[in-house]
Amino acid sequence: xxxxxxxxxxxxxxxxxxxxxxxxxxxxxxxxxxxxxxxxxxxxxxxxxxxxxxxxxxxxxxxxxxxxxxxxxxxxxxxxxxxxxxxxxxxxxxxxxxxxxxxxxxxxxxxxxxxxxxxxxxxxxxxxxxxxxxxxxxxxxxxxxxxxxxxxxxxxxxxxxxxxxxxxxxxxxxxxxxxxxxxxxxxxxxxxxxxxxxxxxxxxxxxxxxxxxxxxxxxxxxxxxxxxxxxxxxxxxxxxxxxxxxxxxxxxxxxxxxxxxxxxxxxxxxxxxxxxxxxxxxxxxxxxxxxxxxxxxxxxxxxxxxxxx
Numbered sequence: 001x002x003x004x005x006x007x008x009x010x011x012x013x014x015x016x017x018x019x020x021x022x023x024x025x026x027x028x029x030x031x032x033x034x035x036x037x038x039x040x041x042x043x044x045x046x047x048x049x050x051x052x053x054x055x056x057x058x059x060x061x062x063x064x065x066x067x068x069x070x071x072x073x074x075x076x077x078x079x080x081x082x083x084x085x086x087x088x089x090x091x092x093x094x095x096x097x098x099x100x101x102x103x104x105x106x107x108x109x110x111x112x113x114x115x116x117x118x119x120x121x122x123x124x125x126x127x128x129x130x131x132x133x134x135x136x137x138x139x140x141x142x143x144x145x146x147x148x149x150x151x152x153x154x155x156x157x158x159x160x161x162x163x164x165x166x167x168x169x170x171x172x173x174x175x176x177x178x179x180x181x182x183x184x185x186x187x188x189x190x191x192x193x194x195x196x197x198x199x200x201x202x203x204x205x206x207x208x209x210x211x212x213x214x215x216x217x218x219x220x221x222x223x224x225x226x227x228x229x230x231x232x233x234x235x236x237x238x239x240x241x242x243x244x245x246x247x248x249x250x251x252x253x254x255x256x257x258x259x260x261x262x263x264x265x266x267x268x269x270x271x272x273x274x275x276x277x278x279x280x281x282x283x284x285x286x287x288x289x290x291x292x293x294x295x296x297x298x299x300x301x302x303x304x305x306x307x308x309x
Contacts, residue, residue: 013299020060025051027084031137038129045118045126050091052109057231057304058090058202059083064296065206065220071292079209081141082154085134086202089162092130093171093198095123102175134158141209150208157208161201170194181260188229196228203297219289226282227301230275234305236261237271275305 011019028050032043066079098105098113099120105113115123135155142151160166170193181187203224207217240263262271279301286294 013296013303016296017060017300017303020063021056023063023080024056024059024083024087025053027080028087031084031088031133041118041122042125042129045114045122046129048117049095049108049114049126050088050130052111054109056087057300058199059087061199061202061224061227061297061300062086062206062209064300065203066210067206068220068286068291068294068297069207069210069212069216075210076206078141078144078146079206081137081144081146082205082209083202085137085158086198086205088130088134088137089158089167090198092127092134093162093167095127095130097171099123102171146209147211150211154205154208157201157204161197166193166197166201167195170197184262184265187260187262187265191229191232192225195232196225199228199231200224216289216291219285219291222285223282223297223301226278226285227304230278230282230301231304233262233271233275233278234307236263237268237275238308240268279305 031050032038032046060083062079062083063076066076067073069075094108095114097103098108099115106116107113113123114126118126135158138154138158139151141154142148162168170190173190174194177186177190181190200221201224203220204217207220212220239261262274266274282301283298286297
């Protein structure tokens with residue numbers, strides 16, 4: 001896999017995110033080996049969604065978590081395979097979520113969704129391909145110096161956090177309970193699994209790449225859990241208050257689909273307070289973990305709650 005430039009901790013958060021995003025983009029362009037006999041249409045459909053841009057928050061968190069453990073920028077290079085894998089998992093979930101049988105969305109990241117371009121069947125297969133190939137990419141980290149036991153741990157955690165008790169399970173709870181959610185606890189359970197679990201995994205994966213100890217892994221996971229939930233609440237807020245041009249998708253889609261969201265249950269002001277509370281709790285957990293350099297992760301969390309897209 002092709003690897004990009006190193007980042008420096010002296011740069012501002014926007015420059016840091018930009019440089020990390022470029023590193024991830026460069027690596028993602030090489031995740032499908034050119035000598036593999038992948039059907040052209042399948043490769044095109046996978047690339048269409050995988051290389052469509054986006055915030056790349058999850059892979060950036062993988063890289064930043066690795067740096068936080070050791071305080072050394074070079075550590076994140078060992079985490080790049082994990083970063084690509086989590087973005088592939090995230091992208092497959094978006095491709096499938098957009099399908100008519102799920103959310104039935106026409107636009108994603110500012111352009112037509114995968115099934116609108118390639119058809120439902122190819123979109124399903126493209127998502128399947130991204131999901132399965134992500135696990136292959138995880139195994140490649142063993143070639144960059146990540147101990148085999150850590151690679152195995154990441155495979156196990158990815159299958160759990162992205163699977164039956166994690167992201168997939170959360171999506172099922174969301175689908176089955178859309179019209180029956182009456183409490184904050186029900187809504188929080190859905191989003192802890194549907195959104196937070198994959199973000200928590202991203203932090204733990206970066207920690208494994210840097211050979212974090214158990215206390216550090218637990219703190220990184222808790223940070224990811226809280227930031228992930230805050231991220232979802234902020235998404236709900238932006239769906240009501242944001243700009244379609246900045247978001248790259250229609251606004252007020254939750255309202256049109258009569259989805260129960262945090263603003264629906266709590267109101268905008270209380271939702272914003274919940275975002276701030278979760279972010280503070282995330283930071284407190286991180287600062288007690290004995291990490292060499294947690295500052296960048298704290299800056300990313302602050303950026304996420306103040307974003308407008």
